[in-house]
Amino acid sequence: MSPKAIEWHIHTFKEIDSTQRIAKNLAADGAPEGTVVVAETQSEGRGRAGRRWFSPPGGLWLSAVFRPTITPTDVQKMTLAVGVAATRAIVRSTGLMANLKWPNDVQIGYRKVCGILTEASVKSGVVEFLVVGVGINANVDLATLPPDLRPTTTSLKYELKREIPIEKLTNALLLELQKEYASLSGGLFAPILADWRALTNTLGNWVEVQTPNKTIDGFAEDLDHDGALILRLADGSRVTVIAGDALLRRKHHFNQS
Ligand code: BTN
Numbered sequence: 403m404s405p406k407a408i409e410w411h412i413h414t415f416k417e418i419d420s421t422q423r424i425a426k427n428l429a430a431d432g433a434p435e436g437t438v439v440v441a442e443t444q445s446e447g448r449g450r451a452g453r454r455w456f457s458p459p460g461g462l463w464l465s466a467v468f469r470p471t472i473t474p475t476d477v478q479k480m481t482l483a484v485g486v487a488a489t490r491a492i493v494r495s496t497g498l499m500a501n502l503k504w505p506n507d508v509q510i511g512y513r514k515v516c517g518i519l520t521e522a523s524v525k526s527g528v529v530e531f532l533v534v535g536v537g538i539n540a541n542v543d544l545a546t547l548p549p550d551l552r553p554t555t556t557s558l559k560y561e562l563k564r565e566i567p568i569e570k571l572t573n574a575l576l577l578e579l580q581k582e583y584a585s586l587s588g589g590l591f592a593p594i595l596a597d598w599r600a601l602t603n604t605l606g607n608w609v610e611v612q613t614p615n616k617t618i619d620g621f622a623e624d625l626d627h628d629g630a631l632i633l634r635l636a637d638g639s640r641v642t643v644i645a646g647d648a649l650l651r652r653k654h655h656f657n658q659s
Contacts, residue, residue, distance in 0.1 A: 416443070422465045438464060488536050
């Protein structure tokens with residue numbers, strides 16, 4: 403596989419319902435790979451698992467279209483690659499310490515600063531396009547967030563005690579996305595996995611993973627070669643989780659019997 407060099411075609415909006423919806427429509431109408439939709443605010447921002455994504459002014463709300471030659475089972479690889487890109491962009495443009503919580507929430511001090519939504523259009527078992535949505539609470543005032551989100555959410559402005567230029571953050575994100583995508587499309591997933599492992603706060607911790615059908619408690623041992631999470635359960639058995647939401651638990655002990 404040869405790495406794909408991506409060229410960005412950027413559409414900017416002041417306020418729209420969701421950059422993800424617009425990008426998906428553009429992609430379905432044949433928009434090229436590298437089509438990017440950015441908005442200053444979203445009235446109906448979309449999160450993972452059908453959740454709402456609160457998108458006030460000051461954030462970076464961006465969706466990008468990719469047309470990789472991958473199978474649906476490889477979509478998780480792109481999800482992790484985008485997580486690495488977003489974390490790097492945040493670290494490089496702010497100097498803050500940021501970590502990845504599996505699969506791809508970016509956290510600062512265990513509070514979420516960035517969410518990623520990867521959506522695939524699959525036809526006859528083939529990935530037609532991917533739309534990757536990245537939401538970064540950049541210059542967001544925490545006081546503008548709904549109260550239930552405040553304890554678990556942070557923003558770059560809150561952490562830095564100053565505003566950061568959104569353009570600088572956007573450029574950093576697009577550059578890192580370019581690099582990770584070149585690696586992935588060139589068939590090089592191992593370096594992405596290595597970077598993900600170096601940036602995560604999930605491995606080596608007890609977690610509670612909510613999957614679409616159940617909640618699993620286990621020790622996060624590693625990722626497998628496809629990016630699925632390998633959990634060791636209290637009875638010593640291992641399970642591999644492909645998709646879900648992880649909650650980090652600070653303490654847990656194995657039964658000694
Ligand atoms: C999550 O639930 O963690 C994912 C949040 C993804 C939010 C971004 S903001 C830009 C893009 N447009 C949307 O409507 N959602 C994504």
